[in-house]
Amino acid sequence: MPISFGGRYQGSSFTELLASDNTRLLPDWSQLCASGVDAERVPHGTTVLAFKFSEGVIVAGDRLATEGHRVASRDIEKVLPTDDYSLVAIAGAAGPALEMARLMRIELEHYEKIEGEPLELDGKANRLSQMIRANLPAAMQGMVVVPLFAGYDRRRRQGRLWKFDVTGGRYEETDYEATGSGGLYARESMKKVHDPVASRDAGLRCAVQALSDASDEDRATGGVDLERGIYPMVYFCTAAGIARAPDPEIDRIYREILGTRRRPASNGGVRR
Amino acid sequence: MTMPFYVSPEQVMQDKAEYARKGIGRGKSSVTLEYDTGVLLMAENPSSLSKIGEIYDRIAFAGVGKFSEFDQLRKLGVRYADTRGYAYSRDDVRAKALANAYSQAMGEVFTREMKPLEVEVIVAEVGDDTLAGHESNAIYRVQFDGSISDHEGFCVIGGAAEELGSLLRAEYRAGLPLRDALRLGHRALQRAADREPNVTPENLEVCLLERNRVGRKFRRLSTDTLLELLGT
DSSP states (O other): OOOOSSOOOOSSOHHHHHHHHOGGGSOOOTTTTTTTOOGGGSOEEOOEEEEEETTEEEEEEOOOEEETTEEEESSOOOEEEEETTEEEEOOEEHHHHHHHHHHHHHHHHHHHHHHSSOOOHHHHHHHHHHHHHHTHHHHTTTOOBOOEEEEEETTTTEEEEEEEOTTOOEEEESSEEEESTTHHHHHHHHHHHOOTTOOHHHHHHHHHHHHHHHHHHOTTOOOOBTTTTBOOEEEEEETTEEEEOOHHHHHHHHHHHHHHHOOOOOGGGOOO | OOOOOOOOHHHHHHHHHHHHHHHHHHSOOEEEEEETTEEEEEEEOOSSSOSEEEEETTEEEEEEEOHHHHHHHHHHHHHHHHHHHHHSOGGGOOHHHHHHHHHHHHHHHHHHSSSOOOEEEEEEEOOOTTSTTOOSOEEEEEOTTSOEEEESSEEEESTTHHHHHHHHHHHOOTTOOHHHHHHHHHHHHHHHTTTSSOOOGGGEEEEEEETTSSSOOEEEOOHHHHHHHHTO
């Protein structure tokens, strides 16, 4: 016997529920560029990274969003917990990416409520790759969304991380990964210091250093903004859940890094 | 030519209601109680199939009667709440609107279908002190024919609802601590199962909506936690 509030969908996926019963709520950016929106001119997120450490994974991102050569926002949040044991870090077109992260969060919660138990970490990563694939028509027109996904796998008792490409291709990384405009520099930085059994403190240092290095080389990456007191977001994801590193900690570590790199001003600004 | 028998609408409705009540009466009861820092939902349930479930941040569901029917209702509630929360904001998802939607859907089935639903449900919402206008708890009961009522303090659904209601009316006090609310609920469910083996904590399904929890306020209590709280 049909009991319903007017919908037909019977499954356990929220995005499929929207596609079936509330089509107009489902975001679709594929027509944006055809209607004359310049993909370069929408805010873009820049550098995010993830790597394993002794207790699980660390996921971090700077806070800057750019529109072409302009600053769109100095304090957007690009690392978003999707449930108690997983996070997405977004790079690319900020609007679609943030919406995808929000949908992903609801998707995981919805599944857990309907089915009575959460998805496995592999299942979550797979779901995200399907969502990226669904965005392909928009990506072809410049609305590219390429997130990182990381979490603590409670069954295997370890941290794990994935990167994605625009087609929804899903690649599990063994150690570390970074994406976005400054991703290359962040990766180079992590390559030198990454240690999969690092302590929390050493891990935090690795993250802050990689983001500072990225912001040094890539003008679109924010790094640490001491003037305004805006710090990168760094999350620890472990068996105990997700915890964010407090700003004073990041400040302390960043100043230590600066201390090792700063040179005294030379006479009259002329370097010999 | 055969003439169909005339049956008065009153008779049809009465028969359907009797059928539904019989179905519900065969199952076990479920109790919802407000305690000092939240709302407690309890059911006697020896199986691993849940009768109580999370709907949204501050909203929980409890059903009695035919499992397949109230579980469909529970899932409908989750779909309704998640869609609404996505379209508006998380704070815009309210128990009252959901209870009304249930009432419409269940009333529709009662009048249109041959077989009425053999279920009763509770939609409970815990208040949030940080949201102006959302501070108080809400408990709604929706019956098989779509009739809806709101309750303060406690609410019982299921076959023994009347009897347990009078027990709780006599013993319930506002602002009970969780431990006392649990014991009272346990005693009520024990009364419902009179002359049957004892309702052991292992056979209880207990869920909480905790006012002071951040974000999703729903929590399912494990048997161990329950034993500890009941002090047995």
